[in-house]
Amino acid sequence: MVSRSQGYAAREFSKQGLKPGELAIISKEAVAPYERPALSKAYLFPESPARLPGFHVCVGSGGERLLPEWYTEKGIELILNTEIVKADITTKSLTSAGGETFNYETLIIATGSTVIRLTDFGVQGADAKNIFYLREIEDADKLYEAIKAKKNGKAVIVGGGYIGLELSAVLKLNNVDVNMVYPEPWCMPRLFTSDIAHFYEGYYANKGVKIIKGTVATGFTANSDGEVKEVKLKDGRVLEADIVVVGVGARPLTTLFKGQVAEEKGGIKTDSFFKTSIPYVYAVGDVATFPLKLYGELRRVEHVDHSRKSAEQAVKAIKASEDGKTVEEYDYLPYFYSRAFDLSWQFYGDNVGESVLFGDNNPESPKVKFGAYWIKDGKVVGAFLEGGTPEENNAIAKIARVQPPAESLDQLAKEGLSFANKI
């Protein structure tokens, strides 16, 4: 099993009954599975930053914290600092960069994603020092060191998605001067409507984050030490920078298995039990393209809630099939969240069809609470909420699951959260 956040899988195996020596986790990272979302949030806080062992899985979902000793006690082998460079599905073997071979009976592929780099597109100067990407704890350590070394320096954040928004906030908290650059007309366009983005862009501007839209970074200049000094934009502007953080997307790590398992929509195709086209080979988390039952189509989801739940589902299915049984099909309700500054939003369901805003999205408002619904074919299929209480977040989750009919967009806008509370 190649894995990271699949400490969740390990916990489920342990719950279902596991003999010592039956499970191994192989990871190229140096540490036991941890909650990756912490890296762009509390890990970079100026005061009391989160550090391991504080955020090993499964604390992110309110579960037990699995310290390295837990794996030892359970007889689970944690094989760290080990990168798999070759997988052979026919001989059921994995080969590491160090030349070791591992044989398996059942394999769970949980290789996750890797960042898209500006060097992939040949952006001039993109290999300068202090241009950072964020995926693994090692990346976060390097960025943390640079923030400390360039005290009160200048940063340019390239990209206005999850990483861009969370990193701009946390750098600002570190008293860094922040410019955020992205080509789209508003931030997080894959999820946010312009009305939602209006709030965040205004809020960030009030915090002193400068947002430059409608252009991209086309090159970097470095000083004689090779450290980045300037970011050149397509529109001709040049921004000073001591630190650059690039968050322009990720791609699933499927290369090890290319040509060996069926693929679909850029990921490894699975059934509702995360079984691939090959017996005894499962794929979970970011790499899996699975049947999203609620919408009757195959999807890939790059979010932590799905990585946890898909890992648990795969393990339940593996254990059940050993006993000649089956488990219920995966019936996932998409759930994404983010936190930055004092803000916290949640989204459930599908952001398709028409959308309507409710509440007050004025970034100057003293108390922040607003949201949006998405309506398709007369039904509410998605819901977003900033600043919700746990009960309110549960209410919008229920809406996205139940998909109640909506009479009109105006009515939804007027009723806002009370519409969700009625369901």
Ligand SMILES: Cc1cc2nc3c(=O)[nH]c(=O)nc-3n(C[C@H](O)[C@H](O)[C@H](O)COP(=O)(O)OP(=O)(O)OC[C@H]3O[C@@H](n4cnc5c(N)ncnc54)[C@H](O)[C@@H]3O)c2cc1C
């Ligand atoms: C900085 C950051 C913040 C995030 N914040 C949020 C958030 O707030 N909300 C949210 O919903 N989602 C968030 N996500 C997304 C979420 O973390 C991912 O969807 C989730 O981690 C996917 O889990 P996974 O197990 O599929 O893969 P990963 O967590 O990526 O784990 C894959 C592991 O496999 C290892 N690996 C890969 N290839 C090999 C190989 N060949 N040999 C050995 N080991 C290998 C990797 O090193 C890694 O340890 C965030 C992601 C990042 C990077």
